[in-house]
Amino acid sequence: MTERPPETGKDRPAPQTINAGRRVQRAAPAAGLPRSIGLSLAILYWEEAERRFWPVLAFALFCIAIAATGFLPDLNPWIHTGILLIAGIAFSGLVFRGFRHFTPPTAAQARRRLERVNGLEHRPLETLSDNPSSGDPIQVALWREHRRRLAARLAALDIGTPAPQLARRDPFALRMAAGFLAVIALAAAGNNTGPRLVEALTPQFGTAQTAMAASVDAWLAPPDYTGLPPQFIARSEASEDTTTTETMSADTTDAAPIGPQDYATPTGSRLVAQVSGIGDAVVDLVTPSGRFMLAPFANDAVAIDHALDTSGPVSIQADGETLASWSILVTPDNPPExxxxxxxxxxxxxxxxxxxxxxxxxxxxxxxxxxxxxxxxxxxxxxxxxxxxxxxxxxxxxxxxxxxxxxxxxxxxxxxxxxxxxxxxxxxxxxxxxxxxxxxxxxxxxxLPGRFFAHPVAQAIIDQRRELAWDPARNFVSVAEILEEIAWHHADYDNDVTVFLALREAVNRLIPKRHRGREFAPPTRETVDTVVDLLWKTALHLEDGGVSLALARLRAAEQALMEAMARGAEMEELERLMDELQTAMQDYIDAMTDQLQDRMADGEQIPELNPDANIMTGQDLNDMMEQLREMMRNGMTESAAQMLEQLRRMMENMQAGVQRQMSPQGKEARDMMDRMRDIMEGQRELMDRTHKRSQAGRDGQGDPNRNGDGQPGDKGQQGQMQQGQNGKAGNGESDADSVLQNALRRQLGEIMRRYGEMMGDIPEPFGRADEGMAESGERLKGGDPGHALDAQGKAMDALQDAAQAAQQAFMERFENQLGLGQTTPGQSDQRSVDPFGRQASENRQGPIQGDVTVPDKGGLERAREIRDELRRRAGDRDRPSEELDYIDRLLDQFR
Structure with missing residues (x-):
C-alpha cells in the first residue's frame, strides 16, 4: 500500500466548507427565543380570533342582557320561540363567517412581529437561520462571534400585548355597548339571574303559560292572641318577577326569612292566599298535611284560608304547575314561665x-x-x-x-x-x-298570715269562728251556746250595742228560735258562710274600731278599678269607680287617724315612725288621687295602672304614728301633751287620796246630831269633840294635798303659757281646769275634803277636754309630722323611699327617682292640649270623612 501524498490548501476547501456549515447549523439558538416566538404566534392567533369573532361575542352579550331583564317569558310562547330561532340563526351565521375568514398566522409572521415590537432592524431573527457562504476558518469564526453577540442581544425580547385594532372594524363600539348592557341587566337580576336565563331559553306553553300569567298574593296570619301583625311572604324565586313584593301596606310586615325561602310563624297561624289570572286551571295548596283546593271568590280568582300545623315546604300549583312555593317553619308556643x-x-x-x-x-x-x-x-x-x-x-x-x-x-x-x-x-x-x-x-x-287580736273578746269570737268553719255539722250547737254567753257579758266589750246585736244575730242564724229545744238539721253552707263573715267583722270592730273593715273596702275598690282599667271600661264607669276608691281611701285614713287619736286620749305612747318611712298627709293622698284621675281622663292608662298598683303597695304598708325627726315646735307640742298626761295622772292620784280621806272622815264621824239611841245628849257633844280631834289630826295631810294641788296648778299654768305663745288662743277648758284646781287647793287647805273632791272632779273633766282640744289643734298644725307612714319590710337600713317605692330625695319637695314613671304637670298639660285639639278638629265637619274617622279613633283613648 502506497502512502498518499499530503494535500495542499487548494486540494481540500470544499470539505472544510461543508463541515463548517454543518457546525454552524448545529449551533444552539439564543436561550428562550423559541418560547418568545411561540408566545408571539399565540398572540397573533388571539388577534386574528378577535378580528373575526368579535361580532359573535357582542351578539352573545346583547342576548344575555335581554334574557336577564326577564321580559321574554311574558311574551307569547310562539313569539318567544321565534326570537330564539332568529337569535340562534344569527349567532350561527356570525360563527360561520368568523371561521371562514380566519387565517392562521405563520412562524415567520411571529418572528417578524417580535422584531417589530422590539424595534429590531435588519431582521436579526432571520440571521439565525442563515448559513455562511464560505468555509474559510476566519469567516466561520467571525460568523460564530456574530451569532453569539446576536443571541445575547435577543436573550430578553418583549412579547408585547395583543393589538387586534378593532376600532377600525367597529367604529361605533357596538361591542362595548353590548357588554355595558349585559353588566347592568345581570346586576339588576341579582340572585334571579340563573332562573331568568333558564326561562329565557325555555318558552312556556299550555299550563306553564298560565302559571306565568297568574298573580299570587299570600301572607301568614298569626293567631290573635300573639299580637303579631300579618306577615307578607314573597313568591318562589322561579316566578318572583311576576309578583310585587317590595310594596306593602303599613298594616303588614315582612316575614323574617330563616333561610333563602324560609319563613317562621307561630303555631296556629293561617296561610291566606289569593290567586288571579289562572283561567280554568285548578289551583291547589300543597302542604305536608295534604293537598287543598282553592275556592273561587271572584272572576278568574281563587282563594284559601288554611291553618298551618306542620313545618315543611308549601306551594300553590295550577294544574300541577308550581305558581309559588315557600318553606314554612311553624314555631311552637312554649308554656309560660x-x-x-x-x-x-x-x-x-x-x-x-x-x-x-x-x-x-x-x-x-x-x-x-x-x-x-x-x-x-x-x-x-x-x-x-x-x-x-x-x-x-x-x-x-x-x-x-x-x-x-x-x-x-x-x-x-x-x-x-x-x-x-x-x-x-x-x-x-x-x-x-x-x-x-x-x-x-x-x-x-x-x-299564711293571720290577724293578731289583742282584745280578749275578739280573740274568743275568732276561736269560735274557726271551730264553726272547720266542722259546722258537729260544732254549730256549741258555738252558738258560747257566742250567746259572750253576748250577755256586756262589760267585757264595754256594752257595745253593735257587738251585742251581731252576736245575737249569729246565734239566731245558727239556731233559729223556733227550733230551740228540739233537734234540727245543721245550718246550710250559705248560713255558715254568712255567720263566719259576721263573726269576723265583729272581731275586727272590737279590735280596731273599724280600721280593718275600712281597709277591706279600700282593697275592694282598688281591685274593681284595676279590673275596669284592664278591660278598657268607659270613662263614665272609671270616674264612678274612682270616686268610690277616693271615698274608701278617705274612710280608711279617717279610721286610722281616729284610732290614733283614741290611743293618744287614752294616754298610750304613740309609736314613732321608722326614719326610712315617708310621711303622707291627707292632702298628699288627695293630690295623688287627682293626678290618677287626670291620667285616666287623658288616656294615660298604662301610667294610671302603674300608679294604682303602687298606691296599693303603699296602703298595704301604711302605719300611723309620729315622726322620729320632728321640728322644734313639733317636739315642744309633743312635750306639752306628755306633761298634760302627767298632770292628769297626778290629778287622778290626788282625787283617789282625797276620796279615801273623805270616806274615812264620814265613817269615823257618823251623824254629829244624833246619839246612839237617836236622842241628842252627851254623845253628841262627845262627837263634836272627836271631830275636832280628827280635824287636827288630818291638818297635816290636807296641807300636803293642798301643796300638791297647787303644784299641779302651776304646771298647768306653765303649759297654758307655752301653748298661748305657740298657738295663740288658749282653749276654754284650760281655764275651767285652772279654776277647779284653785278651788280644790283652797278646800284642801281648809280641811274640807268632800267639797275639794267635787272641785277636783270638775278640774279632771276640764283637763280631759283641754287635752283633747290641744291634741286636735296640734294635729291640724303638725299634720305632716303626726300621720301615716309607709315602709317596706326589710328596708329599714336602706335609703328612704316614698309611698311608690321610689328613692326619696333629701328634700321632701325635691325630685324623686325610681322605676315608676309618673308624668309631671307639663306632660299632663300637653296631653290635655292634644285632647282638646282633637276634639276641636272632630267638630269641624268640613274635614274629609277619612280624617274625621282617624280623629275619632284617636279620641277613643281619651273617653
Missing part, C-alpha cells in the same frame, strides 16, 4: 305579699295563686264542708303587661279572714297562655 324568687311575706296590714316573675312567648291569659294545706298531700280530698270542692284555694292575680315580663312584681292578697290563716300552707303560682298551657312555680311552704 313563672317563678317565686322570694318566699311570700306579710305586709304591715298582714296581707300576703307575693313576689314573682312571669314570662311567655306571646302573652299570658290568666295568672292565679293556688293555696293548699301543707298537712295534706297535694290534690287530696276536701277536709271539711267549708273547704273548696277541690281542697285548693285559687286566687286570680292581675296579668302583667308584656313589657313587664321577666321583671319582679309584687301583688297583695288578704287571707287573714280565711280559716287557714295562721297555719302552714303550700303555695304555687300558675300561669296559663291562650292555648291553655300551664306554667307552674316551685311549691313554697309558708305560714
Amino acid at each position: 313563672v317563678s317565686l324568687p322570694e318566699p311570700p311575706v306579710p305586709s304591715l296590714q298582714r296581707a300576703l305579699t307575693v313576689i314573682h316573675t312571669v314570662s311567655d312567648d306571646y302573652g299570658i291569659a290568666s295568672l292565679s295563686l293556688k293555696i293548699e294545706r301543707a298537712d295534706r298531700p297535694a290534690g287530696s280530698a276536701k277536709a271539711s264542708p267549708y273547704d273548696q270542692d277541690d281542697a285548693v284555694l285559687s286566687t286570680p292575680l292581675p296579668v302583667p303587661d308584656p313589657s313587664k315580663y321577666g321583671k319582679v312584681r309584687r301583688v297583695y292578697r288578704d287571707y287573714t279572714a280565711h280559716p287557714w290563716a295562721g297555719g302552714e300552707v303550700r303555695l304555687t303560682l300558675v300561669a296559663k297562655d291562650a292555648l291553655g298551657q300551664e306554667g307552674r312555680s316551685e311549691p313554697v311552704v309558708i305560714t
